[in-house]
Amino acid sequence: MHQLSVRSxxxxxxxxxxxxxxxxxxxxxxxxxxxGPSGCGKSTLxxxxxxxxxxxSGAIDIAGRGVTDLAPENRNIALMxxxxxxxxxxxxxxNVRFPLRMRSKLSREEQRExxxxxxxxxxxxxxxxxxxxxxxxxxxxxxxxxxxxxxxPDLLLLDxxxxxxxxxxxxxxxxxxxxxxxxxxxxxxxVTHDQSEALGLADRVILMNRxxxxxxxTPEEIYRRPRTVFAADFLGGANIVELDVAKSSRSWRxxxxxGTEIPVASAPGLEPGKHKFMLRKEAIAFNxxxxxxxxxxxxxxxxxLGSQTRSAIRAGGVELVxxxxxxxxxxxxxxxxxxxxxxxxxxxxx
Amino acid sequence: MSGDARRMGREPAILLxxxxxxxLLAFFFPxxxxxxxxxxxxxxxxxxxxxxxxxxIVVDDFYAGVALRTFRLALVITVLCLVIGFPxxxxxxxxxxxxxxxxxxxxxxxxxxxxxxRTFGWLVILGPGGVLSWxxxxxxxxxxxxxxxxxETGIVIAMVQVLLPFLVLTTLGSLGQIPVSLEEASRVMGAxxxxxxxxxxxxxxxxxxxSGSLLVFALSISSFxxxxxxxxxxxxxxxxxxxxxxxxSFDWGFGAALSVVLLIATLALIIPYMVVTSRAGxxx
Numbered sequence: 339m340h341q342l343s344v345r346s347x348x349x350x351x352x353x354x355x356x357x358x359x360x361x362x363x364x365x366x367x368x369x370x371x372x373x374g375p376s377g378c379g380k381s382t383l384x385x386x387x388x389x390x391x392x393x394x395s396g397a398i399d400i401a402g403r404g405v406t407d408l409a410p411e412n413r414n415i416a417l418m419x420x421x422x423x424x425x426x427x428x429x430x431x432x433n434v435r436f437p438l439r440m441r442s443k444l445s446r447e448e449q450r451e452x453x454x455x456x457x458x459x460x461x462x463x464x465x466x467x468x469x470x471x472x473x474x475x476x477x478x479x480x481x482x483x484x485x486x487x488x489x490x491p492d493l494l495l496l497d498x499x500x501x502x503x504x505x506x507x508x509x510x511x512x513x514x515x516x517x518x519x520x521x522x523x524x525x526x527x528x529v530t531h532d533q534s535e536a537l538g539l540a541d542r543v544i545l546m547n548r549x550x551x552x553x554x555x556t557p558e559e560i561y562r563r564p565r566t567v568f569a570a571d572f573l574g575g576a577n578i579v580e581l582d583v584a585k586s587s588r589s590w591r592x593x594x595x596x597g598t599e600i601p602v603a604s605a606p607g608l609e610p611g612k613h614k615f616m617l618r619k620e621a622i623a624f625n626x627x628x629x630x631x632x633x634x635x636x637x638x639x640x641x642x643l644g645s646q647t648r649s650a651i652r653a654g655g656v657e658l659v660x661x662x663x664x665x666x667x668x669x670x671x672x673x674x675x676x677x678x679x680x681x682x683x684x685x686x687x688x
Numbered sequence: 689m690s691g692d693a694r695r696m697g698r699e700p701a702i703l704l705x706x707x708x709x710x711x712l713l714a715f716f717f718p719x720x721x722x723x724x725x726x727x728x729x730x731x732x733x734x735x736x737x738x739x740x741x742x743x744x745i746v747v748d749d750f751y752a753g754v755a756l757r758t759f760r761l762a763l764v765i766t767v768l769c770l771v772i773g774f775p776x777x778x779x780x781x782x783x784x785x786x787x788x789x790x791x792x793x794x795x796x797x798x799x800x801x802x803x804x805x806r807t808f809g810w811l812v813i814l815g816p817g818g819v820l821s822w823x824x825x826x827x828x829x830x831x832x833x834x835x836x837x838x839x840e841t842g843i844v845i846a847m848v849q850v851l852l853p854f855l856v857l858t859t860l861g862s863l864g865q866i867p868v869s870l871e872e873a874s875r876v877m878g879a880x881x882x883x884x885x886x887x888x889x890x891x892x893x894x895x896x897x898x899s900g901s902l903l904v905f906a907l908s909i910s911s912f913x914x915x916x917x918x919x920x921x922x923x924x925x926x927x928x929x930x931x932x933x934x935x936x937s938f939d940w941g942f943g944a945a946l947s948v949v950l951l952i953a954t955l956a957l958i959i960p961y962m963v964v965t966s967r968a969g970x971x972x
Binding site: 388389390409410411413414415416417419421423425426427436437440441485489 | 867869870872873874875876877878879880883884887888891892
């Protein structure tokens, strides 16, 4: 049985359709990322799940119970806001106890004990009596997280959980979120526009575009096998090259704009004609070996990034960007041979 | 550099000067004069030190009654304004733009009407054979015509109407500063609509409620025209008695003593209230 099921949800704001016939099933214990650019409908979907936004048609079930018409307080879920939404007139402990006060029948002492345990889980029990304004952003977020898990919700929703933290805290919090999810097993859905967060945290990434699911799958599937230009571009950026594909004898060949020909791996649905392909920046290598597809290119600019170097290379009449290990990067010459494994050239739908 | 630093201190003083000057001239100066006058005799042997004016307030039941009535009325009016004003402010703060503007205009409309017209309005409604009396009779709740004119209830009703906007507008200021996400968060955490208001909205509006109720209290304790017109001569309040002493009986010493008592009693109530509420609000 599904822990969450979203069926044919349609949501409009005036003339703008934010969600178009949206379907999503989430199994118990899954960790899901809703990924997409701003305006793709991911935050609206989260608010609809929480009951903070109405829907125009469709249905939502949580833990096998129809909740479409239930008010937020009757859904037994938790939502961590992007702004954390801590209650400023209550201490950290009182904030964490709030859902228990509203929902559980435990005694005051038992509630305090449970709230304290939740604060221990996020390693903040030593600041239980502090007020939100006396805490740093990272500490406030931990309180918000403790408050979200304390009442054992059927569904944990996180709205841009890491976007208000600086880079260093963000890394630590990613580890923390993953650890919490593994130890508590809460069905978790989080919204993000940051592909590295989605890939690093989720079991399954739902890539959204204009109110629809563009593509979904495990982080690896979605990164390595994007199906559309949008997916390829949104996840990590990539070289999108257009090749004129033709079948000669039994194998496929693709021709660059300047006439350079390369072999193309056969794929279902591949037909002769102009076709777009994705080539990840990290897939390009200097000094290719025999197993690779190789062409000649001209290095135009190079940026040293530390362990890696980014090179802009003119090859086949187009500009390709390559990100390679710095010690394996050719730097002294302009003309060079570059290459990639044949399967790294991924055909995309138009 | 040092010149700049010195000017930094002077600029606020310059900005403060007009207000401070006006306050000195119109409040502190007359207040001190009243204080002096309240201890001086009047009449044939004018100018001697005396406590007779204060003694009269304590001894004469009539004036003790006036003082008590004044504070009781102010307290009831303030509490009623809080009870009616807070929910109203919550509704206005959540209403759409059009409804919001309409409600605010309706709310402050009475303030733009002359006190005389307003009072005659209440006479038509509260007076003998008025709208209220007639309606209650039609509903069979009373069998004789009643009048709320010249009653304390009448004064309270008329005063609440005038003072409600002060409470609602200051509370709206506080409500506007509460992020919507806090109430949404409390709903998601299991608090229903009313519990959400009780645990989140109400505590976070304390600063606005406090300043609003102070304003209402101060205005009603010193009010003079509405209580005199609605309450009549029998139901005197302190401001009315002071007016009468000063302009009717020309007993300036006694009038001054009444004023001093009113001022001190008001401060004695307001200062602790400010301390307590600012502490409660400071937590927010």
